[in-house]
Amino acid sequence: MKTLNDFNFKNTHVLLRTDLNSTIISGKVQDSERIKEAAITINELKRKKAKIIILAHQGQPGENDFTSLRQHAKLLNKYAKVKFVQDIIGKRAKKAIQELKSGEALLLDNIRFVKDEFRPAKESNKLIATLAPLANIYVNDAFSVCHRNQVSLVSFPKYLPSCIGRLLEKELNALKKINLKSKNTLYILGGAKPEDNIKLLNKAKNNVLVTGTFAPLCIIASGKNLGLQNKIMKDKLYLVKKIKPELNKIIIPVDLAINVNNKRVNVKINNFPSNYKILDIGDKTIELYSNKIKKARALCMKGPAGNYSKKPFAKGTIALLRAIANSRALSLIGGGHLNDAISKYKINKKRFGYISLSGGALLSYIAGEKLPGLVALGIK
Structure with missing residues (x-):
């Protein structure tokens, strides 16, 4: 190399x-x-x-x-x-x-x-x-x-x-030191590119928390109609077939957050479908996921939990990051947007094991896939 x-x-x-x-x-x-x-x-x-x-x-x-x-x-x-x-x-x-x-x-x-x-x-x-x-x-x-x-x-x-x-x-050296493969790792998969999450979902044994645009797809895969969100995500619905066989690994959100008259409103999953766009995981889900994080020994979070650029809907992202920062788990944080959220909301970077700027590439690497850009350089 x-x-x-x-x-x-x-x-x-x-x-x-x-x-x-x-x-x-x-x-x-x-x-x-x-x-x-x-x-x-x-x-x-x-x-x-x-x-x-x-x-x-x-x-x-x-x-x-x-x-x-x-x-x-x-x-x-x-x-x-x-x-x-x-x-x-x-x-x-x-x-x-x-x-x-x-x-x-x-x-x-x-x-x-x-x-x-x-x-x-x-x-x-x-x-x-x-x-x-x-x-x-x-x-x-x-x-x-x-x-x-x-x-x-x-x-x-x-x-x-x-x-x-x-x-x-720097990224390669850090990832070689942080070995998540041998541990019962808790994965928190979110962000704006749900297709990237599939590869790691296939590799995970269990303990997968879902947020971002990935969460609605997993809820749809479980048989629930979300209403407007189904239409918004029509170009991503092909992923539902890939998610269904893996549902037993996933801890699905119990509520989601929407914008009603410029206010954050939490809606229980059972109260869907709705005519609103989903912008974050809900408060009960934040509590559920935070408790899972506290018990984890190793974890990997990829992508924001919601629309973190708007404060009311940054709540899920901030809460999960703080829960990770306060945990004793070996932690790996991935994705450019998640990096920006950490900086934007002044969360102490030193409290994380390693913060990667990569999202999809990080998941591919952890999943053991060959990355074309590295292969071209003779790096296995």
Whole structure:
């Protein structure tokens, strides 16, 4: 496993894949732990007089948070001085790359704007054809997306000498030390990407608490109609079939929180369906889950329990994090949004075993799956 220690970066063009993906509220990109952590490797490469070409993404095509990295560049400049070009493989990008001086960094626009990012098997890939000849070394510092089989993660190591950045190195070293496989681990699976939770649900023996967008799907899988929430989650209902065989492992919420006239209202599961969107786990569920956390010897929490950006519906996320912080369990916290919640609500980070910036990649790693981004670097 090669790291930044294994190369002389002076006067070399370095293609750095990092993760700046952040929460967006009312069109404004929020400062995040991912942006702060990304600056560590960037600043080290700047000190080593590299010419840094930064590749990153925001959101997925078709989603509301799929946008340019212009705002990210402004936020990143608080921690590492970088230039930004609103281009990726066009003339403007190539010119900006060629004009880089030693110790300078250039952030290209959202790598996912280029369709070829999603076509790693395609011959004559435009990303590779354009960027590989302009670089001397490839550095992957984006553990949080290493479970994705995408060009910026798996293809460049075939053409360029490669290594891992400091954040990826930090994540791997920490995860090797925190072994949850041999313990009767309590899993708290939430967040906005329920499909990521399935892989770990299959591996878990029991003791799975469900929150976030995963909770409604598990409730639907148990045979309950939630009303409006069923319609909201219609694109995710295909997961219900995968959840049903695992229901015996899951401790389902007993109530959920909705917004009625700008107030948090708790609704018992038996009182559904309703015409309201579910925004958090309910107070009784918070109490139930917190008691489970107190008794746990090892636990892993992935993703917020609800809409943590709005205080009334951050209650579940805050309460569960505080319960974990006050427990004696070996704890692993995962996901960029959960990291942001810890910072936003000033929960003591030192009370957790390890806080990872990764969500889906973390679950894949714990589940024992091979991560394409790591395999491409020769890391098993």
